[in-house]
Amino acid sequence: MEPILSNVPGTLPWHVWHERHPAMFASLVEAHPFPPSTRTALDELLHETLTPEWLGTPFLAAESVFYRRLLEAIGYFTPDGPWAGFDLFAFLKDADLASASLDLPDLTPAERLLAALWGNQADLGFQLGSAIGPAAHLVVDQTDDALSVLTGAPRVGLVADNAGKELLADLGLVDWLLAGGGVDEVTVHLKPHPYYVSDATTTDLVKCLRALASAGGRATDLATRLHTAAAEGRFVVATHPFFCAPLPFHEAPPDLFGAADVLVFKGDLNYRRLVGDLRWPIATPFASTVPPLDAAIVALRTLKSDVLVGVDENSVTDLEGDWRVNGRYGSVQVVSRPAAGPTPPASGPVSPSPGRG
Ligand SMILES: O=P(O)(O)OC[C@@]1(O)O[C@H](CO)[C@@H](O)[C@@H]1O
Structure with a gap:
């Protein structure tokens, strides 16, 4: 390809x-x-x-x-220089966070999942180049499957994308997973340093938590629950240089996601890295494009680049213009965790890996 x-x-x-x-x-x-x-x-x-x-x-x-x-x-990497470690995108990320409504509504699990998806609509690199319209549609909607694999999963990893409003929505999803979704532990994977325009770092996550904590009402309660979960080792923040590497996740180090049972990949760039930034025909099965991770996969993405798989071609024939890149459409796509293969006979041939559902 x-x-x-x-x-x-x-x-x-x-x-x-x-x-x-x-x-x-x-x-x-x-x-x-x-x-x-x-x-x-x-x-x-x-x-x-x-x-x-x-x-x-x-x-x-x-x-x-x-x-x-x-x-x-x-000069970000110049030791002792005046710009060492300086986040050149912080002014944009901070303005986005400051404009967020922290009067949190009482959302169902499905609404929290979709809030995390559409939170990706507003990434700042995208906004610098074009306007985002209000219309929003899912070209693939496996929300029920996503909730089914997430509910009760022992360990969930969320591969975050953007700071500000998107990260706030992600934390809303994480809160449901830990508080009502029966998940024991959630790890949020962040960038180790600034990367694409609004990519979330640990600093951005702390800013979100502080904003929530000081907002009152449901927002403060959410921040308090996440702080408690962090103290208990149930809400974990992680990062790794690979998240800023010019490579697809097919080339990730084997320990990148720990022992996650389900991985939630947020956003467009993570989608490109998940399926490969290739000219796939859109009907290519999603499961056939992702790396062989030992975890279920949930991809929540708004469509902002050409890569797209797992779509029934007949369902998009009426869409016009630049629908694949204009950020008005989204997808919820799921791959179940691979079933453990049958134990091979002691002296028999090694079977190929089972297909992914
Ligand atoms: O990963 P995100 O924040 O959803 O989107 C990143 C993005 O804006 O940047 C790339 C183009 O610069 C595209 O992958 C996509 O449109």
Whole structure:
């Protein structure tokens, strides 16, 4: 299967490099007192990314390397420098969090799951380039299957995507899993440092919890429950350099997700890494594209890039225009945990792994 590249005018990757990134750089320079050397480094990076070499590199890898180079350009990794460890996207993430309503409604489990899904609609990198409309539809809706695999699972991992409103909604889902969903332990996997524009780090999670704690009402109660669960070792925060690597999850280290029974993958980039950033026909079964993890998989995503699998082609024939990338559509997709295979006879041939449901 061919990887998605960035060298075709009119496609989303082309738009990202030629329009979204210049707009992002303009806002970064406006928001920070960068010295001339940093401004020059940023200009050079922007120009370099428009060369045939970059545009001809698989989009997933090129974008990831780009965000690493962006941090290097501002001195994020320069020891003892003034910008060491500085989150250049914090001003956007903080504004998004500040604009969130913390008057939390009383949601059902399905509503909490869908809130976590649609929270992904508002990622800030996406907003820098286009407007998001109110319409929202699911092109695949396996919400019932998702709730079924999550309820009562001993250990759930949630691979977070964006900070601010999306992370608030994720914490609402985590709270239900721990408080009513019969889950013993939830691990939230965060980025070890800033990555794509609004990706959530530990700092962003703490900011969400503090905002919830000081908001009163249900929000404060939720924050208190999560603090208690953290103290009991039931709400765990984790991170790993692989979450910022230019690789699909098929190449993840075997211990990345611990002993999770169910993994919830949030957002568009995690979806691209989960199924591979490839030109799949959309009817390709979702289960055939994901890595062979020893856990059930729940993917909650709004559609913001070309990759899409597991969709009945007849169900999307009426959708028009850029529905695959405009963020107005979403999907809830599930792969059950692989059944333990039969014990092979002592001297018999080794059977192939069972298929995934
Ligand atoms: O992972 P997220 O936050 O849902 O989306 C990330 C995103 O905005 O960035 C990429 C393009 O830059 C696409 O994968 C997607 O549109």
